[in-house]
Amino acid sequence: MFKKILIANRGEIALRIIRTCREMGIKTVAVYSTADKESLHVRFADEAVCIGPPLSKSSYLNIPNLIAAAEITNADAIHPGYGFLSENAEFSRICQEYGIKFIGATADMINAMGDKATAKATMKLAGVPTIPGSEGLLDSVKEGIKIAHKIKYPVILKATAGGGGRGMRIVNNDDEFEKAWKDAKMEAGASFGNDGLYLEKFVEEPRHIEIQVVGDQYGKVCHLSERDCSIQRRHQKLVEETPSPIVSQKLRDKMGEAAIKGAKSINYEGAGTIEFLVDKHGDFYFMEMNTRIQVEHPITEEVTNFDLIKEQIKVAAGVPISGKNYYPEFHAMECRINAEDPSNGFRPSPGKITNLNIPGGHGVRVDTHIYAGYTIPPNYDSMVAKLIVTARTREEVIVRMKRALQEFVIEGVKTTIPFHIKLMDDAQFKSGQFTTKFLEDFDFSDL
Ligand code: MV4
Numbered sequence: 001m002f003k004k005i006l007i008a009n010r011g012e013i014a015l016r017i018i019r020t021c022r023e024m025g026i027k028t029v030a031v032y033s034t035a036d037k038e039s040l041h042v043r044f045a046d047e048a049v050c051i052g053p054p055l056s057k058s059s060y061l062n063i064p065n066l067i068a069a070a071e072i073t074n075a076d077a078i079h080p081g082y083g084f085l086s087e088n089a090e091f092s093r094i095c096q097e098y099g100i101k102f103i104g105a106t107a108d109m110i111n112a113m114g115d116k117a118t119a120k121a122t123m124k125l126a127g128v129p130t131i132p133g134s135e136g137l138l139d140s141v142k143e144g145i146k147i148a149h150k151i152k153y154p155v156i157l158k159a160t161a162g163g164g165g166r167g168m169r170i171v172n173n174d175d176e177f178e179k180a181w182k183d184a185k186m187e188a189g190a191s192f193g194n195d196g197l198y199l200e201k202f203v204e205e206p207r208h209i210e211i212q213v214v215g216d217q218y219g220k221v222c223h224l225s226e227r228d229c230s231i232q233r234r235h236q237k238l239v240e241e242t243p244s245p246i247v248s249q250k251l252r253d254k255m256g257e258a259a260i261k262g263a264k265s266i267n268y269e270g271a272g273t274i275e276f277l278v279d280k281h282g283d284f285y286f287m288e289m290n291t292r293i294q295v296e297h298p299i300t301e302e303v304t305n306f307d308l309i310k311e312q313i314k315v316a317a318g319v320p321i322s323g324k325n326y327y328p329e330f331h332a333m334e335c336r337i338n339a340e341d342p343s344n345g346f347r348p349s350p351g352k353i354t355n356l357n358i359p360g361g362h363g364v365r366v367d368t369h370i371y372a373g374y375t376i377p378p379n380y381d382s383m384v385a386k387l388i389v390t391a392r393t394r395e396e397v398i399v400r401m402k403r404a405l406q407e408f409v410i411e412g413v414k415t416t417i418p419f420h421i422k423l424m425d426d427a428q429f430k431s432g433q434f435t436t437k438f439l440e441d442f443d444f445s446d447l
Contacts, residue, residue: 001317002026002077002101006070007041009081010060012369012386013293014041017079020309029073031066033059035377040369047073054379060084063091070100077101077316079309083381086292087114103316105270105291112266113289117160117198123286126265128258131277131285133200141181144199145174154202157181159188159195163288165235166191170202203285205435206277208232209244210290211259212300214311215268216321223256224304224326227273227296231423233346233439238416239423240296241333242303245394245432246278249327255284256325262286271297271312295386296334298367302390303328330390331397335405337368337385339376341414343447350378354412359404363390363397376413384415394432398424418447 004027007014014030018041021028030045035054042048049069052059059065061084070078078100080086089110095102105113113119117136124130132151137160138144148155148171157180159167167188169180181197189195208229215221228244229237247255259274273294275287297308304326315321340346356372368385370376376384387408389401402424408417423429428438 002313004029004046004073004075005077005079005103005313006031006066006073006075006100007045007079007081008060008066009079009084009086010036010039010041010369010380012367012383013081013295014039015044015369016367017081017309018044020307020313023307024310024313026313029069029075031060031069033379035379038374040371049073054377056084056379063094066091067094067098067100071098075100077103077313079103079312080292082292082295087290089114101316103270103312105268105272109266109268110291113291115160116158116162116288117196119289120198120286122266123262123289126262128262128274128286129284131200131203134198136198137196138199141178144181145177147199148174148177151201154204155199156202157184157197157199159184159192160198161188161192161194161196167195167197203277203279205437206279207244207246208275208287208436209247209255209278209284210273210275210294211255212297212308213259213263213268213272213274214308214315214321215263215270215272216315217269217318218320219264219267220321220323221260221263221268222321222323222325223259224300224306224308225252225328226255227299229296230434230436231429231438232436236346237296238336238439239333239420240299241331241394241397242299243328243331246282251278251282251284252327258284258286262289270315271308295336295383298365298386298388299332299334302332302365302388303330305329330392331394332388332390333394333397333401334389335387335401335420336383336416337387337408337410337420338382338416339384339410339413340382340416342416342419342444344414346416348378348382349414350376350382351413352376353410355409356411357407357409358385359387359407361404363400364388364404365390370410384410387420395430398430419444422447 006029030048051065085091089107093107212224231239365388
């Protein structure tokens, strides 16, 4: 087992990793930018190294500084958390070259899944359902229109280097094709330095459902069921839950087996997530694979009684998994608490937290790095806490979530708490019948 893990991240996920390391008897090294000097992950790690100025590029994304920090502290592994370098193939490869275990995917796996057209082709070959469309990248508008006639409009152009909705355009007819093509190409090139596009049938009003998998170094892969992430605004998830209100045990088994097949086909090792779109007929299609621990992993932990960070560390150290799959025994939901003003287009609201009350009680978990008097820096992601609630049924979870949200006091900055309280009272949300478009016509003006 590792003796010392360097955590190449900040905020709640850095603390989350430190907690598991403590329980496993593994020493921790925190790294921090000068903006995060007063952060809790710095206080709670066994050691801390400053890796640069506030700008992410100069600190949390600064590979030479991170490797140097690992070398001077004698860390034998690096946990990248989510975001930052968690899906950076070069960083994964450099860690390996320096004899530091990267607790995440290998460079090859990251590359295979990072290019979306390649990922899709790989999954299709493995027998995972994919959405009809172009075979790989499109060469011209003419070719695109030809395929669109075959699969019928509406279609969607997607950036192969994409994710997060950038470089994506819906096309409804021949007349719209050329402009959508030019716009998507331009946006993809500017955002990712890669303007490759592929085409697929547009699935209208889907659910976003992802399967958590864990693979070991010996070719075994298991799944830990699904998370429903359909409550999103502009590709930012706001609420996740498990089990999904629309997933039957039969569908769970089918999606779980597909996810395992896909992960096995790339010899996947570590924790990963296969994202699917589920259409109104209950048919599911591969969308993307994430080769990192995700923000919403705690809801899976709560319903399966599994510590996913511990599993990541164990499989990285070469411990085999049982190979059994895990199914939700409870219902869990996560609300992302962001320092943003929901009545003002979710505009970031950094600043000093003047007063704080963190909720508690039965079935309430809060993963956060904030404290009273803490100043949220303007340089990073605005998520400041994850409120995770567990109960036996979805109805009980919603009641408990509302109670916990009402207990949650964060003064000095605006937060998404008022939005979540309103959502817990929303009839359609409560019914469980909604799609990824749900928040498009939600009224945020009175929050
Ligand atoms: C789609 C789609 C409909 N049809 N692909 C959004 C981000 C990127 N990962 C893929 N996305 C979508 N791909 C086809 N063929 C709709 C979306 C999409 C979406 C997906 C999941 C959650 C929220 C979404 C919001 C808008 C569009």
